[in-house]
Amino acid sequence: MSSRLEVALALAYRQTTVLLKNPSFFVPPMLFPLMNFVAFAGGLSRLHQVPGFGFPDGYTAFVFVFVLLQSAAFGGVFTGFAIARDFERGFARRLLVSAPHRSGIIIGYGLAAFVRWSMIAAVLTVVALVGHMQIGGDGIDLFGLYGLAVIFNQVGLLWACGVAMRLRSVQAAPLMQTPVFLALFLAPVYVPRALLQGWIHSVAALNPLTYLLEAGRGLISGRPDEVVLAFGVALLLLAAFAVWARTGLSRAERAGA
Amino acid sequence: MIEMTHHVALISRRSLIRTARQPGTWIPPLTFPLILMAVNSNGLRAATHLPGFPTHSFLAFFMPFAFMQGALFASGIAGTDLARDIDTGFLNRLALTPVRGGALLMGQIGGAVGLGAVQAVLYLGAALAAGVHIDAGPGGAALILLFAIGTAAGFGSLGLWLALRTGSGEGVQSMFPLLFFLLLISSMNLPRNLIEVTWFRDLATINPVSYLIEALRSLVIEGWNAEALLLGFGCMLALMAVSMVLAARQLRLRMTRT
Amino acid sequence: MSARDQGIVVEGLVRQFKDIRAVDGIDLTIEPGQIYGFLGPNGAGKSTTVHMLTTLLPPSAGRATVAGYDVVADGPSVRANIGAALQETALDPFLSAREHLRLQASLHGIRGQERLRLQDELLQRVGLTQAADRKVRTYSGGMKRRLDLALSLIHGPSTLFLDEPTTGLDPQSRAALWEEVGRLAREEGVTVFLTTQYLEEADVLADRVGIIDHGRIVAEGTPASLKAEIGRSTVEIVPESGDQLHRLGEILRRFGTDTAARPGAAAVRLDGNGGLADVVRALDQEDLRAAAINLHSPSLDDVFLAKTGRKLEGAEDDGP
Numbered sequence: 060m061s062s063r064l065e066v067a068l069a070l071a072y073r074q075t076t077v078l079l080k081n082p083s084f085f086v087p088p089m090l091f092p093l094m095n096f097v098a099f100a101g102g103l104s105r106l107h108q109v110p111g112f113g114f115p116d117g118y119t120a121f122v123f124v125f126v127l128l129q130s131a132a133f134g135g136v137f138t139g140f141a142i143a144r145d146f147e148r149g150f151a152r153r154l155l156v157s158a159p160h161r162s163g164i165i166i167g168y169g170l171a172a173f174v175r176w177s178m179i180a181a182v183l184t185v186v187a188l189v190g191h192m193q194i195g196g197d198g199i200d201l202f203g204l205y206g207l208a209v210i211f212n213q214v215g216l217l218w219a220c221g222v223a224m225r226l227r228s229v230q231a232a233p234l235m236q237t238p239v240f241l242a243l244f245l246a247p248v249y250v251p252r253a254l255l256q257g258w259i260h261s262v263a264a265l266n267p268l269t270y271l272l273e274a275g276r277g278l279i280s281g282r283p284d285e286v287v288l289a290f291g292v293a294l295l296l297l298a299a300f301a302v303w304a305r306t307g308l309s310r311a312e313r314a315g316a
Numbered sequence: 317m318i319e320m321t322h323h324v325a326l327i328s329r330r331s332l333i334r335t336a337r338q339p340g341t342w343i344p345p346l347t348f349p350l351i352l353m354a355v356n357s358n359g360l361r362a363a364t365h366l367p368g369f370p371t372h373s374f375l376a377f378f379m380p381f382a383f384m385q386g387a388l389f390a391s392g393i394a395g396t397d398l399a400r401d402i403d404t405g406f407l408n409r410l411a412l413t414p415v416r417g418g419a420l421l422m423g424q425i426g427g428a429v430g431l432g433a434v435q436a437v438l439y440l441g442a443a444l445a446a447g448v449h450i451d452a453g454p455g456g457a458a459l460i461l462l463f464a465i466g467t468a469a470g471f472g473s474l475g476l477w478l479a480l481r482t483g484s485g486e487g488v489q490s491m492f493p494l495l496f497f498l499l500l501i502s503s504m505n506l507p508r509n510l511i512e513v514t515w516f517r518d519l520a521t522i523n524p525v526s527y528l529i530e531a532l533r534s535l536v537i538e539g540w541n542a543e544a545l546l547l548g549f550g551c552m553l554a555l556m557a558v559s560m561v562l563a564a565r566q567l568r569l570r571m572t573r574t
Numbered sequence: 575m576s577a578r579d580q581g582i583v584v585e586g587l588v589r590q591f592k593d594i595r596a597v598d599g600i601d602l603t604i605e606p607g608q609i610y611g612f613l614g615p616n617g618a619g620k621s622t623t624v625h626m627l628t629t630l631l632p633p634s635a636g637r638a639t640v641a642g643y644d645v646v647a648d649g650p651s652v653r654a655n656i657g658a659a660l661q662e663t664a665l666d667p668f669l670s671a672r673e674h675l676r677l678q679a680s681l682h683g684i685r686g687q688e689r690l691r692l693q694d695e696l697l698q699r700v701g702l703t704q705a706a707d708r709k710v711r712t713y714s715g716g717m718k719r720r721l722d723l724a725l726s727l728i729h730g731p732s733t734l735f736l737d738e739p740t741t742g743l744d745p746q747s748r749a750a751l752w753e754e755v756g757r758l759a760r761e762e763g764v765t766v767f768l769t770t771q772y773l774e775e776a777d778v779l780a781d782r783v784g785i786i787d788h789g790r791i792v793a794e795g796t797p798a799s800l801k802a803e804i805g806r807s808t809v810e811i812v813p814e815s816g817d818q819l820h821r822l823g824e825i826l827r828r829f830g831t832d833t834a835a836r837p838g839a840a841a842v843r844l845d846g847n848g849g850l851a852d853v854v855r856a857l858d859q860e861d862l863r864a865a866a867i868n869l870h871s872p873s874l875d876d877v878f879l880a881k882t883g884r885k886l887e888g889a890e891d892d893g894p
Contacts, residue, residue, distance in 0.1 A: 090493045098500035101516030105506065109362045233344065244355045250362045259358035319683075326680050330669065337668045337709070405662030408630055409725070412653050413681035574629045574649035 063163040070154065070167025074141060075174050088137040089179050092130035093186060096122065100190060103249060111254055116280040119192040123183075124204070124275040125248050128268070130183055131208040132215035132239050134176030138168055139219020139235045146227035146311070155312060165220060165304050172216035173209065180208065195281035203286060204278040207271055210293040215239060217300035224307035227314070246272050267292045323415045327423020328430075334397060335427030341396075342431055345389035349382035349435070350442055356381070360505065368510055371537045376448045379439070380532035381504045383464040384525060386435040388495050390428035390468040395475025395488035398424050402483050402570070411573045421563050425472035432468025436461045448536065456535040459545075466552045467528055471495070473559030480566035502526040524551040580642035581606040581765050582627065582733065587636035589622050596622040598789035599636065604782070606732070607763040609755065611780030611797075613770060613874060615886055619789040620769040621661055624737045627767065628658045641732050641765075654682075657726030658735040663718040667711035671702050671721050674710070675728055682729040696724040700754070716747030723754065733765045734758065740775060752779055773874040773886065785878055785886075792881040801872040804880050808833055808870040809853055810841035814863040822864075825856055839866075 078085050104118040114121045145151045154164055196204070219235040226234070246268045247255060255263055263269045274289030335341055357375035364372050371377050401407045401424075410420060440460060444450070450457050474495075478488045501516065502525040511517040520526045531548020534541035582604040589597040597619045604610045614620050625631035627640055629649040638645045641655035665674065672693060679689045697703045700720035710718065719739060726734060736755065740748040756779060758764040770776055776783050777797050785793040785800075793800055809829070813822045816838060823832070823840040829848045835841035848856075850869050857864060878886035 087493060090497075094493065094497045094500055097516075098497075098505075101513045102501070102505050102511055102520070103360075103363075105366060105510050105512040106360075106363060109365050230340070233340075241351070241355075244352070244359070247359075249356075249360050254362040255359065256361050257358050259355065323681060326677060330666070330673075330677055333673070334666065334668045401666075404666075405660055405664035406666055408660060408662075409664040409678075410681070411630060412628065412656070412658055413678065414650065414654065414683070415681050572631060573653075574632050574646045 063160040063166065066158045066160055066163030067166035067170055070158075070164060071170035071174065074138070074168065074171030077141070078171070078175060085175075085178075088130070088133055088175065089182060091133065092126045092179060092183055095129065096126040096183065096186065099126070099249070100187075106250055109250065109254060111251075113251060113253070114276065114280065116193040116195045119187065119190055120194065120279050121276060122249075123187045123192055124279055125243075125246075125272060127180065127183060127204070127208050128211050128271060128275060129243050130179050131176050131212035132243065133236070134179055135172045135212050135215025135217070136219045136236050136239055138172035138175060138216050139223045140229060140232050141171075142168055142220055142223035143227065143229045143231055143235075146223065147229055151227070151311070161308060161312070162305065165217070165301075165308060168220055169213055169216050172212055176208075176212045180205070194279060196278050196283075197281065200278040200281055200283060203283065204275050207275055207278075207289060207293055210290075210297055211271060214293070214296045214300050217297070217304040221300065221303035221307035224304070224311040227311060242266060242268050248272075267296060319414075320416060320419045323419035324422045324426075327410075327415065327420060328426025331394075331397065331424055331427035332430045335393060335431055341393055342434075345386050345393070345431060345435055346438055348389075349385040349439065352385065353378060353382045353439070353442070356505075363506060366506075366510055368507075370507055373448060373537075375443065375446055376536050377533065378504070379443045379448060379536055380529045381499075382439040382443075383436060383460075383467065383532060384499050384504065384529060386432060386439065386464070387467040387471040388492070388499065389435075390425075390432050391471035391475035391478075391495060392488060392492060393431065393475070394425045394428040394472035395479040396485045397427060398476050398479035399483065399485040399488050402479065403485070407571065411571050417564060417567045417571065421473070421476055421560065421567060424476055425469055428472035428475070429465060429469050432465050432472070433461070435468070436464035439464075450536055451539040452535040456540070460532055460535055463528075463532060463548065463552060466549075466556065470552055470555035470559055473556060473563050477559055477563040477566055480563060480570050483570070498523060498525050502529055504529055524555065527551045528555075576732075579606055580639070580732075581608065582610070582638070582640050582767060584627070584638045585636055587623065587626060587638055588634045589619075589626055589631065590634040595789055597626070597633075600784075600786070600789075600791050602784055602791065602794065604765060604767065606765050607759055608781045609759045609766040609768060609779050611768050611770060611776035611783040612786060613773070613776045613783055613878075613886070614786035615771065615884075618786045620786060621737055622789075623786070624658070624660065624735050624767070624769055628656060628660075628735050629653055654729075655731055656733045656735060657729070657731035658737070659719070659722040659726045659739055660735075660737045661741075663722045665710045665718055665721060668709055670707045670709055671697060671713075671724070672706045674721060674725055678725045679728045684729060692728055696728060700724045701750070716743050716750075719743060719747065719751060723751065727758075731764070733767070736766065736768045738769055738771065740770070740772065748775075755779060771886075776874060783874065785874070785881065787878070787882050787884075793877055797874065800874065800877045804872045804876050806830070806844045806846065807850075807872070808841055808843050809850060810835050810839050810868040810870065811853075811857070811864045812836075812839045812866040814865045818862055821860070822857075822862060825860055825862065826853065828856065829853055 099122040100119045106112065107114065107118040155161060158164055218239065222231050222235045245259065245262045246266050247263055252263055252269060270285060270289045270292045274284065274286045277284040278286065357378045361374045363369060364374050440457060475488060478491050482488065501519045502523050503520050508517055508520050508526065511520060527547040528551055530544050534544035584600055584602045587597055587600050600623065612620050626633045627638055627645060629645050629652050632646060640652050643651040645652050675693045675696060679692060684692060697706050700723060702717060702720055705713065705717060740751055755766055759766050768779060780797060782795060783797050783800060784791050811822060813819055819840060826840055826842040829852065830842035830844040833841050833843045875886045
């Protein structure tokens with residue numbers, strides 16, 4: 060009888076294989092962060108000259124942290140699209156029937172999201188280094204940065220998973236990605252929080268992603284700040300959306316999907 | 317000529333009805349650019365402190381982005397609808413009627429143009445409500461609307477070409493990242509003279525989307541700038557012409573009726 | 575001579591797609607007002623033929639006239655005189671039936687009161703009056719097919735092309751469609767070119783049948799004459815009592831020659847010395863009771879088998 064981990068590994072293997080055999084599934088989540096990175100680092104770099112910008116390691120590194128987290132979140136969301144497709148095509152029913160430990164299904168999708176994002180993050184990092192991104196942090200700092208991104212990747216996946224399992228249709232795709240998109244852009248994307256004005260400053264202060272971003276930027280510049288808070292926020296989000304995903308799975312089971 | 321006009325009107329009418337009956341199609345183009353306009357105009361407000369920034373209202377500066385993004389959505393709508401017609405065989409049904417290819421194409425972008433008009437009014441209205449002042453006055457505002465509709469028609473025609481070339485909605489959608497990238501590597505966020513990275517500035521300079529944005533922007537923050545307007549309208553008309561020619565050629569290949 | 579007085583004439587029609595010859599030189603003549611059944615397995619070239627005759631695809635070689643107009647030289651005239659319900663129902667899911675008819679009629683130059691009259695008449699004829707203002711996406715398969723037929727008739731064509739019109743329909747919808755097609759030919763003199771994979775459809779509807787395989791017509795004629803070419807009917811009888819099997823065989827041999835039968839049964843191929851009724855009368859006279867009597871008439875599938883060595887129903891597409 061398969062353990063939870065065996066179910067997870069089998070599903071993750073299948074998802075990754077499907078992904079690698081279908082470049083059309085792989086290209087958009089790769090392209091969008093790259094495009095954003097090129098556009099922001101290339102087009103907005105002069106913003107570091109705004110008085111009070113206060114980030115010494117260059118605009119490329121400043122923006123890289125945002126794009127890394129964005130790619131992590133959307134790596135999870137795009138896996139959510141795959142979950143919705145699986146429900147539409149009936150594959151999810153096969154999973155629910157054959158997996159003795161159904162929570163392993165969520166873990167499997169989580170592993171697949173991580174694998175998907177790892178490839179994207181690798182490409183993104185290479186491109187940033189080729190673009191002469193300055194890194195002030197050491198190995199531990201960078202481990203912390205990528206660790207934050209991994210957690211955020213799983214948060215994105217769990218959110219999308221919960222939506223996909225409740226609605227069980229790819230028509231739910233906008234519902235999966237729009238809140239994530241909004242959460243990302245209602246944070247200090249282009250300039251530090253201190254330079255935000257008006258309502259967006261207040262919203263950013265309440266946005267949990269702001270703390271992940273700021274901690275990430277501190278880590279990449281070798282000046283870690285509020286890292287424990289950031290990890291705390293990230294883990295809290297992880298826990299909350301894990302419940303969201305698990306209850307979504309229960310809904311799918313009850314609906315006989 | 318009269319018959320052709322009549323056919324364009326018939327096909328346009330159908331296109332408009334179809335678009336209106338798909339809220340999932342028109343809600344994102346109406347809401348998303350407005351949200352981004354609100355978020356980015358505040359998130360990038362600090363840019364107005366850069367020496368040489370042409371205005372102290374980033375919203376006024378950034379407003380054209382909404383029209384461009386709306387036009388991109390128009391390409392998706394027009395293209396996806398035509399791709400569906402190809403897929404379902406409806407294009408064959410139209411091919412068996414007296415309708416000419418040109419009328420068919422012009423009619424097919426009716427929905428996108430209609431939505432483009434609604435979008436333009438909405439974005440302009442939102443910007444005015446948020447306190448943006450149009451330096452070119454009411455005439456400039458009217459020109460903004462005309463320009464936005466023309467750009468929607470141009471990108472809509474591009475969508476038609478993609479649909480005829482690929483025959484599928486997925487094919488149309490797959491080009492969206494490329495079109496969006498064109499928008500990103502333009503002067504949408506900063507004036508070209510303030511773009512620090514040389515290669516990016518060069519790309520933005522050869523990117524026709526920059527001139528579309530700058531023409532619109534000039535009406536808002538400068539008034540009547542003949543050079544910007546000529547360049548912008550020139551690019552818009554070129555986009556419409558090239559896209560229509562490509563679409564017409566592709567239609568002849570796909571609709572091989574005798 | 576008006577278009578309605580002219581049928582379809584095809585001479586040496588060919589369509590080549592790169593290295594595939596989908597239609598390999600077909601000749602046929604269809605009289606006005608006839609229903610012509612074009613029968614063949616998947617991939618035989620039926621739809622390609624229809625596309626050429628409806629001007630949607632230019633032929634690679636050969637000639638064809640529909641309603642008196644050349645399909646290549648007079649494409650617009652052909653289109654003005656034909657209606658076509660092709661394999662896909664070709665409907666816009668976001669429009670209603672009425673909106674479809676309005677668009678179709680308007681594109682054909684039918685306007686005003688005339689258009690409204692035709693819309694209502696056709697909606698009634700195909701039984702869609704109640705659903706006329708609902709979007710097509712809510713329609714069943716049968717309703718879509720009926721709307722498809724109505725759209726192909728709105729401009730009063732002299733010739734109608736139906737490409738597998740009843741595929742996927744339930745028996746009731748199929749029967750209703752057959753009735754309407756038969757009526758069109760009988761009462762309005764419409765020439766009907768019907769492609770189908772269903773033997774029964776060709777048998778019931780068609781005045782003449784052409785069987786196509788690998789792009790060529792392998793047999794042509796009325797359903798009865800095609801079947802008669804193959805042979806006569808077979809009678810198979812199971813006697814009520816097993817020990818009467820030998821005597822049964824002797825009786826049956828008066829009416830034809832022995833042929834293969836199931837265990838416990840006797841069968842003969844009738845040779846014209848009497849039909850089923852005569853056989854039953856003979857059994858009655860000999861006081862021999864039958865537990866089961868089966869009459870097997872040759873089918874178009876048998877015709878196809880005889881001509882090609884393959885069965886038509888369930889024949890796979892193995893290309894021309």
